Amino acid sequence: MADRVQDLIEKLQVKPGAKVKLKDHDPRDKSHFKDEEETKVGTAALAREIDVLQDRLYAEGSRALLVVLQGTDTAGKDGTIRGVFNATGPLGVSVHAFGAPSTLELEHDYLWRVHAACPRRGTIGIFNRSHYEDVLIGRVKKLAPEKIIEQRYDQINDFEKMLVETGTTILKFMLHISKDEQKERLQERLDDPEKRWKFNPGDLEDRKLWDDYQDAYEVMLARCSTSWAPWYVIPADRKWVRNAAIATIVRATLDEMDPQYPKVSWKPRDFEIE
Template sequence: MTDQTKELIDKLQVKPGVKVKLKDGDARGERLFRDEPETRAETAALAEEINALQDRLYAERQRALLVILQGMDTSGKDGTVRDVFNATGSIGVFVHAFGRPSEMELAHDYLWRVHAVCPRRGTIGIFNRSHYEDVLVPKVHKLLSKSDIGKRYDQINDFERMLTENGTVVLKFMLHISRAEQAQRLQERLDDPRKRWKFNPGDLEDRKLWDEFEDAYETMLEKCSTTVAPWYVIPADRKWVRNGAIARIVKATLEEMDPQYPKPAWKPTDFSVV
């Protein structure tokens, strides 16, 4: 891991037990990267390196990587997948977007549907939204008691610890977008006929609850950033900064996992292809 990446991780990782104030955070990431073209080129190169590491992970088939993308509407969850994992072989990467739970899912505990789509060994799984919706939304809309939500923080921590103890590394990225930037991106969806399909009038209702959601995110980060599955707060107002930061952390994580190609039980010299 390079010194630059270590410094980046130190800046963005939420240390367990530390209070989080998103209002005081830099949603633009002004001091993370100096040059946009240079960072875009680096991200493209990192995407290729992530692909090579994922190939080793798939061949090894002993461990998995779960990448969780959580953030306000328009924070760039889809864009992150496109730009950071665009070079990665599709056979070893799976994206799951969580929407409203189905009737079948509601008949089980809230983590049932999550566990069912966790990545199998040898693969990278990406969650577009996640089980954290089950503490964010109930807190903001007062669907559960404070006590019940508190239990869920503990249950989620236990769930993620279980995943890590069974070979799944968990990376959690909270995409931090400012209210002003969100307004601009929502307006762009309205103005561009090609993007109007993305616009959901319900997003405007959630936007009215911006402060409540921000408070819920802060609590989530404080309660669920653990030593085994820490959160990273990623500046998301500038897409190239967001992508550059996440690509560096994903690559460094895969390097630390250091997956290896398995050795065959036979010798190549025992065979010849005619």
């Protein structure tokens, strides 16, 4: 089992300094998870184990875990949160969805709002989109000069290193879907009355920039996968594979962190409850 988990991590993790070509990553890859129903049962079990480890992390109260989810529209960020963290107690988990910055946020540096949303000690924080929007949409739509965008990669790496050095473990998942899969999911939102609220006409404009976004993701992955905060490219065309891969890595990371319940200085037998 340990070897299987390590093989998955080795396959999906972007090695620091490695060049990245997303066409070399199959978004429909299911080689590590053959049977769908068996995998879904296993993912549910992993979710329960994550809850147990999170309880220990909360009780320990000295470290945190930050999970960053990035992906194109319809990649499944919300679905990942439901599928992987649905069993985790809400007291120890925070989810922050980053949209367009407010006027107040624009009056500060671009990492100001991100730092404020980082998880406190003892908790798991989940970013639905993140500071990487500033080198993705910022690069594609030229929201800042190229020189400024180039500076941000190193700034982000330094920011994440500071978080790690002060007790936050970071996992970053790029949810990799194909253009054909995105088309199907967007069409489903149009066809299903209960999902139409999710449809944003602006997504079609971004879809026209598909190749530009793929290029921006490749630069981001190559420049910002570090030994202290690596990126993982998750095959996300199959939702059950996506959830299983992320749950496996999150569970393995928490297990490696090995949070412990604090020891008490008193003896239970010294107390009597009437």
